[in-house]
Amino acid sequence: MATLELINIHKKFGDFVAVEGVNLRVEEGEFVTLLGPSGCGKSTLLNMTAGLEDVTSGEIRINGKVVNQLGPFERDVAMVFQNYALYPHMTVEENIGFSLQLRKRPRTEIQDKVQKVASMLELEKFLHRLPRELSGGQQQRVAIGRAVIREPSIFLFDEPFSNLDAALRLKTRGEIKELHQRLGVTSIFVTHDQEEALSLSDRIAVLRLGRLEQFGTPEEVYSKPASKYVAKFIGTPQMDLFAGEFVEGGYQIGSVKIALPRSLKTANTPVDVGIRAEFVTLGDTGFDAAIRLVQPVGPFTYVTVDWDGGSATARVNGVSHLKPKETIKVDINPNGLLFFDRNSEKRLDLV
Amino acid sequence: MQTSNNYNRSRYRLGIWFTAPAVIVLLIVLAYPIIASLVLSFLKVRFGGDGLTFAWHGVTNYTDLFTNQLFREALFRSVYFTVVEVAAVIFLALSVALMLNHPLGRSAFYRVVLLVPWALSPVANAVLWKWIYNANYGILNQSLIGLGLIKENIIWLGTPWLALNMILIADVWKAVPFIALLMLAGLQNIPSYLYKAARLDGANAWQQFVHVTLPGLKTTLVISVVLQSIWALKVFDLIYVLTKGSPADSTVLLNYLSWRETFSNLDVGYGAAIANVLFILMFMLALVYIRALRPRQTAQRDG
Amino acid sequence: MPRYLTQFFIRFGLIAFTLLSLGPVVWSVVTSLLPLSALTSKPPDLNPLNITLENYSLVLDSSRGLFSGLVNSLIIATFTAAVGLVIGSMAAYALARLNMPSSNKILMMILATQMFPGIVIAIPLFLVMSRTRLVDTHFGLIVVYLSFILPIVIWILKGFFESVPMELERAAAVDGASPIQTFRYIVLPISLPPLFATGVFAFIEAWNEFFFAIILTRINVKTASIAIAEFSGQYQTLYGQMLASAVLASIPVVALAIIFRRFILEGFAEGAIKA
Numbered sequence: 001m002a003t004l005e006l007i008n009i010h011k012k013f014g015d016f017v018a019v020e021g022v023n024l025r026v027e028e029g030e031f032v033t034l035l036g037p038s039g040c041g042k043s044t045l046l047n048m049t050a051g052l053e054d055v056t057s058g059e060i061r062i063n064g065k066v067v068n069q070l071g072p073f074e075r076d077v078a079m080v081f082q083n084y085a086l087y088p089h090m091t092v093e094e095n096i097g098f099s100l101q102l103r104k105r106p107r108t109e110i111q112d113k114v115q116k117v118a119s120m121l122e123l124e125k126f127l128h129r130l131p132r133e134l135s136g137g138q139q140q141r142v143a144i145g146r147a148v149i150r151e152p153s154i155f156l157f158d159e160p161f162s163n164l165d166a167a168l169r170l171k172t173r174g175e176i177k178e179l180h181q182r183l184g185v186t187s188i189f190v191t192h193d194q195e196e197a198l199s200l201s202d203r204i205a206v207l208r209l210g211r212l213e214q215f216g217t218p219e220e221v222y223s224k225p226a227s228k229y230v231a232k233f234i235g236t237p238q239m240d241l242f243a244g245e246f247v248e249g250g251y252q253i254g255s256v257k258i259a260l261p262r263s264l265k266t267a268n269t270p271v272d273v274g275i276r277a278e279f280v281t282l283g284d285t286g287f288d289a290a291i292r293l294v295q296p297v298g299p300f301t302y303v304t305v306d307w308d309g310g311s312a313t314a315r316v317n318g319v320s321h322l323k324p325k326e327t328i329k330v331d332i333n334p335n336g337l338l339f340f341d342r343n344s345e346k347r348l349d350l351v
Numbered sequence: 352m353q354t355s356n357n358y359n360r361s362r363y364r365l366g367i368w369f370t371a372p373a374v375i376v377l378l379i380v381l382a383y384p385i386i387a388s389l390v391l392s393f394l395k396v397r398f399g400g401d402g403l404t405f406a407w408h409g410v411t412n413y414t415d416l417f418t419n420q421l422f423r424e425a426l427f428r429s430v431y432f433t434v435v436e437v438a439a440v441i442f443l444a445l446s447v448a449l450m451l452n453h454p455l456g457r458s459a460f461y462r463v464v465l466l467v468p469w470a471l472s473p474v475a476n477a478v479l480w481k482w483i484y485n486a487n488y489g490i491l492n493q494s495l496i497g498l499g500l501i502k503e504n505i506i507w508l509g510t511p512w513l514a515l516n517m518i519l520i521a522d523v524w525k526a527v528p529f530i531a532l533l534m535l536a537g538l539q540n541i542p543s544y545l546y547k548a549a550r551l552d553g554a555n556a557w558q559q560f561v562h563v564t565l566p567g568l569k570t571t572l573v574i575s576v577v578l579q580s581i582w583a584l585k586v587f588d589l590i591y592v593l594t595k596g597s598p599a600d601s602t603v604l605l606n607y608l609s610w611r612e613t614f615s616n617l618d619v620g621y622g623a624a625i626a627n628v629l630f631i632l633m634f635m636l637a638l639v640y641i642r643a644l645r646p647r648q649t650a651q652r653d654g
Numbered sequence: 655m656p657r658y659l660t661q662f663f664i665r666f667g668l669i670a671f672t673l674l675s676l677g678p679v680v681w682s683v684v685t686s687l688l689p690l691s692a693l694t695s696k697p698p699d700l701n702p703l704n705i706t707l708e709n710y711s712l713v714l715d716s717s718r719g720l721f722s723g724l725v726n727s728l729i730i731a732t733f734t735a736a737v738g739l740v741i742g743s744m745a746a747y748a749l750a751r752l753n754m755p756s757s758n759k760i761l762m763m764i765l766a767t768q769m770f771p772g773i774v775i776a777i778p779l780f781l782v783m784s785r786t787r788l789v790d791t792h793f794g795l796i797v798v799y800l801s802f803i804l805p806i807v808i809w810i811l812k813g814f815f816e817s818v819p820m821e822l823e824r825a826a827a828v829d830g831a832s833p834i835q836t837f838r839y840i841v842l843p844i845s846l847p848p849l850f851a852t853g854v855f856a857f858i859e860a861w862n863e864f865f866f867a868i869i870l871t872r873i874n875v876k877t878a879s880i881a882i883a884e885f886s887g888q889y890q891t892l893y894g895q896m897l898a899s900a901v902l903a904s905i906p907v908v909a910l911a912i913i914f915r916r917f918i919l920e921g922f923a924e925g926a927i928k929a
């Protein structure tokens with residue numbers, strides 16, 4: 001187990017700046033996700049941590065020791081790759097034992113350890129098969145086994161679920177979380193899937209164009225997003241954002257005024273407002289709006305409504321019998337509102 | 352300044368060690384002789400009893416070249432040979448590739464048929480055609496007489512121009528398969544949805560060929576023309592086995608002339624000068640080839 | 655054009671293509687199996703009862719030089735292929751994966767060398783090799799053959815190594831493999847089929863080479879190609895034997911090409927149109 005510190009990390013590919021001044025400290029045993037869309041620098045950051053890619057400037061420390069000069073193996077990290085990256089010409093046993101073989105461990109020790117790891121991951125029956133003879137989920141477990149057998153101080157995961165179908169993805173997600181709970185090894189996980197990040201992580205680092213946008217617990221990034229970017233990236237459905245304005249006693253969005261508590265601080269810049277679906281209710285109170293879209297997703301139905309100069313999505317429990325073009329009363333809970341500086345896009349603490 | 356970690360440094364070091372042997376071999380066997388050939392072409396080299404003697408000869412070798420009747424003829428014939436050979440090869444190879452790309456021609460058998468002339472040793476190929484062209488007993492004369500197309504044997508390799516063109520046919524036969532393979536690969540790289548889309552738009556077979564196949568084959572065609580031109584300029588084995596330049600030097604092409612001046616007439620400097628002219632012709636073609644390949648290269652990086 | 659007409663033309667074309675491609679080859683095999691008397695009668699006497707292996711046994715007689723030519727070609731082609739494969743695969747891997755600076759430019763230069771007329775390098779090489787007594791040695795010819803084999807080997811294998819997923823090598827690095835171990839334990843084992851086929855290709859090219867062979871050999875290392883060419887000059891009326899020697903020299907390479915057709919068709923032809 002180890003701590004990991006990224007200190008003012010920069011990475012350039014030629015003129016292209018992939019990572020710009022990222023600072024991150026991961027505590028012992030913590031599970032941290034690097035989250036962002038493709039091109040945000042998350043994979044580059046992971047590869048630099050692994051020692052596969054050099055940093056342009058900045059320091060990487062593992063357990064307080066600067067490791068910039070060290071190769072991947074010397075850093076004592078293990079990595080699970082996007083396409084599993086199993087050695088196609090080696091059996092499952094050889095795949096898992098490869099790192100020990102390179103270290104010239106005695107044959108019996110390698111066999112014992114491979115056996116142990118295989119039984120933990122329920123792979124005993126497949127030890128003599130080649131990767132291509134395994135299902136996607138089994139290949140995924142071999143990749144994890146190859147990392148686990150190293151007993152590394154840090155696990156690195158590079159979008160390990162992206163090749164799995166939806167059902168298997170959920171199952172494997174659970175397995176990884178269990179593995180982390182059991183072994184307690186510091187883990188860095190890269191993904192572009194916000195739901196994956198929320199469900200797995202102790203803390204999430206949201207990245208945007210090579211910069212760290214926010215680093216916080218799942219609860220923090222969901223409820224207190226640092227910026228509009230984070231607010232939009234996290235949560236389903238996407239947060240509704242309004243470019244309205246403050247008026248006497250409330251906030252005006254098109255024809256609708258949302259009443260605000262008096263205790264609100266005022267801002268001296270234009271302010272945008274965001275609201276999540278669970279704070280929008282449909283029913284008997286509020287203002288009139290027309291239903292545009294009804295999207296059932298099982299436990300909830302997302303209903304999008306329009307009014308003059310505004311539009312919002314509400315989350316309704318269960319199956320809704322509402323129909324498009326009907327008119328309905330909409331209520332927006334002012335306690336759920338998030339305020340953002342229109343120019344800097346940063347969240348403002350006005351409450 | 353970015354510093355590399357131990358792993359990336361050792362990769363870089365290994366890269367140097369791994370390229371070194373190939374680079375050394377190529378420097379010795381290619382780079383040195385190319386430069387030496389340039390120098391030689393300005394020298395008069397003589398083989399004497401005590402070995403070689405070199406004397407400065409200025410540009411005389413080159414001025415001799417362009418006043419020499421045989422060189423000018425050889426240059427003209429080389430250009431003629433190359434142009435006609437390439438045109439014939441490209442046309443035939445494209446026809447073959449189109450047939451083999453058609454559902455009727457997909458059988459593995461035809462691929463094997465394609466490989467046989469290609470793999471055949473070039474000298475064996477020359478011997479084979481020498482026998483076919485044989486004036487007395489060759490199958491060509493026998494067949495043509497049998498069919499009543501000619502009355503008496505034609506001396507295929509004994510008549511100026513005719514001999515050159517007979518060599519050309521033998522060369523085309525050997526060259527078509529490889530270019531057809533290139534074009535087949537090119538045809539298979541054209542996505543099938545383009546044809547589907549063209550058919551939906553009402554294009555007939557000819558329009559599909561003009562608007563989908565030809566544009567899709569453009570790079571392949573350029574590469575084929577350039578490669579085949581280079582190979583046609585290099586033709587040697589066929590001349591050596593079939594005619595040795597006869598009759599009356601009418602089948603002497605540049606490459607053969609350069610060889611003959613150097614190794615039969617032992618005029619090394621003059622031979623090198625001819626070789627350099629050939630070199631310049633081919634190098635210009637090589638530049639076209641490299642340019643044709645270049646736009647395909649795109650930088651890759653991950654997210 | 656109606657569909658049946660198109661089909662007719664294509665079938666006709668395919669038959670013509672097959673006859674024209676195989677006809678000359680078949681005719682030379684037939685010739686090589688017939689006695690001279692059958693070949694010089696008009697029309698040629700194709701009676702199957704005449705078939706004989708006499709031509710083959712005569713050309714393999716040691717005084718004709720074909721047998722030693724075949725042995726020399728085997729030695730030279732084998733070594734050229736083997737050395738070319740070892741040196742070439744290393745260079746190809748370095749250019750494909752080891753972050754060589756401007757590896758594209760190096761590759762383009764290597765490709766450009768492929769375009770030089772042999773005569774340009776043959777003259778100076780001959781002068782140097784005469785002085786170093788390398789003319790008429792196996793070693794001399796192998797080194798010269800490497801000059802045109804290496805670029806092709808590097809070119810084909812670079813394309814293949816680039817198709818090896820980068821993540822495999824990264825996984826090996828994380829597992830503790832040094833770059834050379836990654837090459838040895840991961841990249842080479844999974845590249846065996848193309849390595850082998852590239853070797854076959856190099857073998858065929860070296861086996862078939864004629865131009866350098868005629869300049870750089872005298873007596874000792876005459877290759878099969880030289881032997882056939884000389885034979886066809888010296889005994890040009892012994893048609894059956896002339897063709898028998900051509901057939902003998904072609905059998906190994908044609909057989910190899912057919913056995914490894916899949917790779918040659920898919921890998922090599924595509925390689926030429928993709929840099």
